[in-house]
Amino acid sequence: xxxxxxxxxxxxxxxxxxxxxxxxxxxxxxxxxxxxxxxxxxxxxxxxxxxxxxxxxxxxxxxxxxxxxxxxxxxxxxxxxxxxxxxxxxxxxxxxxxxxxxxxxxxxxxxxxxxxxxxxxxxxxxxxxxxxxxxxxxxxxxxxxxxxxxxxxxxxxxxxxxxxxxxxxxxxxxxxxxxxxxxxxxxxxxxxxxxxxxxxxxxxxxxxxxxxxxxxxxxxxxxxxxxxxxxxxxxxxxxxxxxxxxxxxxxxxxxxxxxxxxxxxxxxxxxxxxxxxxxxxxxxxxxxxxxxxxxxxxxxxxxxxxxxxxxxxxxxxxxxxxxxxxxxxxxxxxxxxxxxxxxxxxxxxxxxxxxxxxxxxxxxxxxxxxxxxxxxxxxxxxxxxxxxxxxxxxxxxxxxxxxxxxxxxxxxxxxxxxxxxxxxxxxxxxxxxxxxxxxxxxxxxxxxxxxxx
Amino acid sequence: xxxxxxxxxxxxxxxxxxxxxxxxxxxxxxxxxxxxxxxxxxxxxxxxxxxxxxxxxxxxxxxxxxxxxxxxxxxxxxxxxxxxxxxxxxxxxxxxxxxxxxxxxxxxxxxxxxxxxxxxxxxxxxxxxxxxxxxxxxxxxxxxxxxxxxxxxxxxxxxxxxxxxxxxxxxxxxxxxxxxxxxxxxxxxxxxxxxxxxxxxxxxxxxxxxxxxxxxxxxxxxxxxxxxxxxxxxxxxxxxxxxxxxxxxxxxxxxxxxxxxxxxxxxxxxxxxxxxxxxxxxxxxxxxxxxxxxxxxxxxxxxxxxxxxxxxxxxxxxxxxxxxxxxxxxxxxxxxxxxxxxxxxxxxxxxxxxxxxxxxxxxxxxxxxxxxxxxxxxxxxxxxxxxxxxxxxxxxxxxxxxxxxxxxxxxxxxxxxxxxxxxxx
Numbered sequence: 001x002x003x004x005x006x007x008x009x010x011x012x013x014x015x016x017x018x019x020x021x022x023x024x025x026x027x028x029x030x031x032x033x034x035x036x037x038x039x040x041x042x043x044x045x046x047x048x049x050x051x052x053x054x055x056x057x058x059x060x061x062x063x064x065x066x067x068x069x070x071x072x073x074x075x076x077x078x079x080x081x082x083x084x085x086x087x088x089x090x091x092x093x094x095x096x097x098x099x100x101x102x103x104x105x106x107x108x109x110x111x112x113x114x115x116x117x118x119x120x121x122x123x124x125x126x127x128x129x130x131x132x133x134x135x136x137x138x139x140x141x142x143x144x145x146x147x148x149x150x151x152x153x154x155x156x157x158x159x160x161x162x163x164x165x166x167x168x169x170x171x172x173x174x175x176x177x178x179x180x181x182x183x184x185x186x187x188x189x190x191x192x193x194x195x196x197x198x199x200x201x202x203x204x205x206x207x208x209x210x211x212x213x214x215x216x217x218x219x220x221x222x223x224x225x226x227x228x229x230x231x232x233x234x235x236x237x238x239x240x241x242x243x244x245x246x247x248x249x250x251x252x253x254x255x256x257x258x259x260x261x262x263x264x265x266x267x268x269x270x271x272x273x274x275x276x277x278x279x280x281x282x283x284x285x286x287x288x289x290x291x292x293x294x295x296x297x298x299x300x301x302x303x304x305x306x307x308x309x310x311x312x313x314x315x316x317x318x319x320x321x322x323x324x325x326x327x328x329x330x331x332x333x334x335x336x337x338x339x340x341x342x343x344x345x346x347x348x349x350x351x352x353x354x355x356x357x358x359x360x361x362x363x364x365x366x367x368x369x370x371x372x373x374x375x376x377x378x379x380x381x382x383x384x385x386x387x388x389x390x391x392x393x394x395x396x397x398x399x400x401x402x403x404x405x406x407x408x409x410x411x412x413x414x415x416x417x418x419x420x421x422x423x424x425x426x427x428x429x430x431x432x433x434x435x436x437x438x439x440x441x442x443x444x445x446x447x448x449x450x451x452x453x
Numbered sequence: 454x455x456x457x458x459x460x461x462x463x464x465x466x467x468x469x470x471x472x473x474x475x476x477x478x479x480x481x482x483x484x485x486x487x488x489x490x491x492x493x494x495x496x497x498x499x500x501x502x503x504x505x506x507x508x509x510x511x512x513x514x515x516x517x518x519x520x521x522x523x524x525x526x527x528x529x530x531x532x533x534x535x536x537x538x539x540x541x542x543x544x545x546x547x548x549x550x551x552x553x554x555x556x557x558x559x560x561x562x563x564x565x566x567x568x569x570x571x572x573x574x575x576x577x578x579x580x581x582x583x584x585x586x587x588x589x590x591x592x593x594x595x596x597x598x599x600x601x602x603x604x605x606x607x608x609x610x611x612x613x614x615x616x617x618x619x620x621x622x623x624x625x626x627x628x629x630x631x632x633x634x635x636x637x638x639x640x641x642x643x644x645x646x647x648x649x650x651x652x653x654x655x656x657x658x659x660x661x662x663x664x665x666x667x668x669x670x671x672x673x674x675x676x677x678x679x680x681x682x683x684x685x686x687x688x689x690x691x692x693x694x695x696x697x698x699x700x701x702x703x704x705x706x707x708x709x710x711x712x713x714x715x716x717x718x719x720x721x722x723x724x725x726x727x728x729x730x731x732x733x734x735x736x737x738x739x740x741x742x743x744x745x746x747x748x749x750x751x752x753x754x755x756x757x758x759x760x761x762x763x764x765x766x767x768x769x770x771x772x773x774x775x776x777x778x779x780x781x782x783x784x785x786x787x788x789x790x791x792x793x794x795x796x797x798x799x800x801x802x803x804x805x806x807x808x809x810x811x812x813x814x815x816x817x818x819x820x821x822x823x824x825x826x827x828x829x830x831x832x833x834x835x836x837x838x839x840x841x842x843x844x845x846x847x848x849x850x851x852x853x854x855x856x857x858x859x860x861x862x863x864x865x866x867x868x869x870x871x872x873x874x875x876x877x878x
Contacts, residue, residue: 013501159501235875301500308499329500335458335489342490343508350504355756356513357504373493375506376486378593379635382510383815384759395867397815398860413868421498428499432510433635438498 004196005230007217009391011353011426015159015307016366017328019267019276021166026266026279027289032075033092033318034060034284037311039130040139040442041449044071044090048079057104057126057260060093069143072127074262074283076102092318095284103259111181111255119184128254130321131247132185135228135240137445137453138420147239149188149232152179154204154245155195157222158306158425162267162324164245165201167278171249172203178252182243183209193227204245217391225423229392234418236452246324266290266319270307270328271368272297285319287326295328301371303327308425309438332372343375350374353389353430378433389426394419396427400437403444408451411444421445461485480582482591507634511594513757517748518601518805524744525737526566529609530558532664532734533565539679540670551732562609565665566737569604572613576620577603584629595634595641595811596624602642602805605738606798606846607649608662615653619645639853640812643846650846658842660684663734678703686735687723687796692839694719694784712784719788728795739798749804758808761820762827766803769828770794777836785836793832802845803828812853816863823859827852 036044044061048054054073063069073095080096106126111119120143123129134141141147155164168175183190189211194200196216205212213231220226224242234240243251246264253261262283268276268290275294291302295315303310304320307327311320319326336342341349347357351367359365386396394415402410421438428437467473468481485491487508495502534548534557548554577600581592603620627644628637650657660683661667667684671677678684683703685693693700694715700706702722706715727733731741739745752758774790781787793799807813807827814823827848834844841847 015501233874301494303500307501310500312500327500331494333492333494335461335492337454337458337489338487340454342488343506344512347504351501352504354503354505354510355754356509359504369501371494371500372490372502373495374490374502374504375508376491376493376591378507379633381507381595381635381811382757383810383813384817384820387817393867393871395816395864398864413871414864415871425499429501430503430505432503432505432507434502434506436497 002212002214003231004214005216006196007215007221007226007230007391009388010157010218010221011389011430012157012218013159013307013351013369013429014364014366015269015271015351016368017269017271017273017276018160019162019269019278021163022277023265024277024279026281026285029075029097029281029285029289031080031094031096031286031318032073032077032282032284033094033286034071034073035092035318035320036061036090038321040137041446042140044093046082046090046093050079050082052079053077054079054095055102055104056262059127060095061090063140066143068121068124069129069140070125070127071130072104072260074260074285076100094318106258108258109255111177111184114184116184119181122255123181123251126254127260128251131251132182132241132243133322135225135234135242135420136417137449138225138422141241142239145239147186147188147241149228150182150186150190150241150243151224151228151232152182152190152192152243152245152248153222153224153227154192154200155222156306156324157195157219158308159219160267160269160325160327161222161306162265162269162278164324165198165204167265167324168203168245168249169201170203172206174249174252174256175203175245176207176209176252177256178243178248178250179207179210181251181255182241182248185241188232191227191231193224193231195222220391220423220426223420223423225418225420226391229394229418236412236417238417244322244324247322264319264324266323267325268294268328269325270300270303272300272328272330281319283319283321286316287313287319288316290326291315291328297330299331299333301329301331303329307369308429309422330368330370332370332374334372336372354385354432373434375432375434377435380433380435382432385430385432386427389430390424392418392423396424399444400424400427400435400440403440403447406447408447411448412452416441416444416448458489461489476586479585479589479591483582483585486591507594510757511597513755514598514752514805515601517751517757518605518738520744520747521605521738521741521801521805522566522570522601524731524741525605525609525739526562527555527558528562528731528734528740529565529665529737530560530562531732533561533666534558536664536666536670536678536682536684539682540673561665565609566604568613569607569609569611569616569737570601572616573603573620574600576617577624580621580624580629584633588633593634595628598809599623599628599641599645603645605801605805606642606646606736608657608735609665609737610662610667611649611656615649615656616645619649619652622648635811637811639850640806640809643806643850643853646846647850650843658689660686660689663689663736684734686842687719687728687733687792688835688842690719690722691785691788691796691835692842695839699784710784712781712787715784716788723792723796725792725795728792733796735796736798736801739801742795742800745800745804752804752808758804759810759813759820761817762808762813762824763803765821765824766807766828767794767800769825769830770799770803770832771828772825773829773832777832785839793835797835797843798845799828799831802831802849806845806849807852812856814856814859814863816860818866819856819859819863823852823856826855826859
């Protein structure tokens with residue numbers, strides 16, 4: 001059953017600033033936030049008002065279009081602010097944590113012993129369902145569909161990504177419990193993909209009730225999208241659910257202990273930080289508790305997630321719901337003289353997939369890359385560059401053009417059901433014309449959702 | 454440097470929307486972004502970006518053309534003095550040797566070729582700026598390459614006003630009406646060349662334009678070229694093989710000559726080694742295969758040009774050349790196939806024209822077909838339709854039009870392959 005794949009395409013962007021494999025306790029955050037923007041397309045209905053008290057695991061808001069889909073508080077505290085943006089859209093529900101910790105408790109259940117519907121309703125009611133995302137569309141899974149498979153990637157191949165083997169070490173029991181719960185949701189199998197290079201942690205290797213596949217290659221080998229494409233591709237009308245390994249533990253823990261435990265190990269990474277370690281904190285935590293005092297530079301961008309797909313949140317922002325990594329990069333908002341560090345410079349400090357830069361001469365060098373666009377947006381000119389970093393049997397430029405001209409038939413035929421914006425992050429990185437490709441992919445998925453789903 | 458940076462920093466707001474000199478923004482943007490990569494940071498999606506941009510990519514192409522340009526300058530000078538050596542044997546007799554009179558030839562070539570470059574860039578950039586002003590953006594880098602390609606594809610004697618008109622036509626009709634850099638359907642520089650070829654054929658073909666100063670020599674010599682002199686190119690001579698009075702290098706041969714005799718004469722006049730080095734008359738930048746391959750090496754090494762296109766273009770030319778040999782209906786068909794690759798604009802077209810990523814096929818497999826058919830068609834046009842001695846230009850233009858069709862089939866193959874996965878699963 002298990003399969004192994006070796007990828008030829010892809011790109012490992014070697015950034016400086018990996019986290020040391022040390023786990024430390026972060027300062028307890030005084031403020032946490034739930035950000036509806038972490039869940040694409042979600043319109044939240046908040047049921048608590050500012051000033052009301054909330055317990056850990058208590059519902060804060062639910063999905064306007066699916067009342068069963070609940071989002072719960074990761075801490076005990078008070079709703080301090082509901083931050084709204086344009087058109088009164090809710091950006092953040094901020095909860096100030098109190099010193100006490102009181103959780104909503106239910107009776108522990110063995111997920112193997114209950115029905116699919118019971119697993120589903122337990123997860124929906126207790127804020128666990130949002131951990132499950134679906135392909136196509138790359139958003140919270142639709143509880144009404146039955147996926148043909150569930151995919152869990154045991155590793156992240158993005159730049160400076162956290163090491164899940166390290167994070168999950170010793171969590172075998174909860175992880176397995178989570179897998180048992182997930183196995184109930186599909187008629188097919190739960191698939192775990194291991195990194196074919198290196199030695200994966202026992203919690204992955206010894207997992208039961210699953211299919212274990214192996215993949216070897218450069219980023220995006222660790223993306224579930226890449227893995228699904230190679231092991232069990234999605235046709236129109238099919239669904240695959242995906243879950244991050246750390247979230248499987250959270251799900252397992254809930255079933256085992258009966259309460260919501262939002263504990264999260266987060267890797268502090270990036271060239272502009274000190275104290276790069278794995279911090280134990282909670283979902284939605286104010287990153288100030290981790291980042292403060294660890295920055296080596298004033299002009300930085302603090303990103304929840306990795307450098308390719310994360311969200312800029314600022315030094316006082318909040319950790320994203322799905323993120324296990326904080327990346328701090330130098331902001332690139334300065335002019336670069338063309339001969340010394342601009343477009344005609346030798347470019348020893350630039351990481352490029354093109355041989356126009358000497359990157360390829362120094363395969364082991366680690367780079368301190370800033371956020372400069374390194375050019376200006378242009379029409380598509382260069383061809384063939386994206387194909388080199390996209391390990392899919394998908395024609396990237398043709399698909400992107402189909403999205404640009406809103407050709408739904410072509411989008412379907414060219415494979416839009418199989419992809420997520422994160423799978424095209426490298427295409428965006430290498431694009432000579434500096435086109436915002438992940439945004440385009442998202443636009444395409446939105447059209448598909450509206451017209452075809 | 455810091456002072457300059459400060460100047461830019463202070464000027465920036467004045468040209469932005471609402472600033473004092475807002476209207477001059479396109480010009481300012483072009484100049485300032487040439488000097489400094491702007492302080493734009495990533496807004497959405499990936500926070501870090503590859504160091505490469507279109508400026509660096511296009512600059513590399515211009516750099517790759519420099520060997521061809523330099524050789525073209527010298528070659529222009531040489532053939533000018535070669536004709537003079539017939540007219541004034543006492544003064545210039547020794548100049549018929551390729552390397553004698555090096556300085557004179559360089560100086561003459563410079564005065565002949567640089568004006569072409571200046572006019573091409575001047576006219577083209579001016580038009581690009583006008584469109585930039587209308588559309589509110591600075592110069593997009595595409596024309597930096599076209600501006601150099603245009604003079605290299607012209608005979609050195611072409612009147613400057615014609616270069617200007619052709620450039621204007623190519624930039625406006627070939628490119629800007631489609632939306633600018635990256636949007637055009639056919640190659641800009643070839644559009645310019647084809648425009649002149651059909652609008653002013655006497656300036657672009659025949660046997661009076663390839664050696665600089667031919668018309669002056671004819672006038673001085675009383676209406677004809679001096680004995681033994683020729684103004685034709687290798688391709689022109691080959692085209693004459695199909696007609697009743699074949700000519701090789703000015704010498705009219707008997708109508709009844711056999712193929713073998715003609716080819717022997719031809720090989721004597723155009724030694725393959727000379728053709729590879731580029732010591733033959735022709736358009737400014739097209740003659741030296743070595744100079745062109747130097748550029749090709751740079752483009753392939755940096756990955757700017759597609760090896761698929763270049764390789765398959767040469768392969769296509771050779772394959773169709775051999776096919777013609779098999780048919781062998783006339784002397785032109787019988788010439789050794791490799792000759793096609795080293796005379797005329799074949800190598801130049803393969804390396805610098807066919808590889809234009811905007812107008813070539815965009816799929817990896819498509820590029821192979823595109824190149825192969827392009828090279829093959831160039832030979833077909835040359836041999837089967839001697840009214841157009843230079844088949845490469847027309848063949849690449851034709852393939853530009855065909856590229857989307859080739860891509861269409863590659864995309865369809867991808868679609869059906871992708872669908873098959875589900876049927877077998």
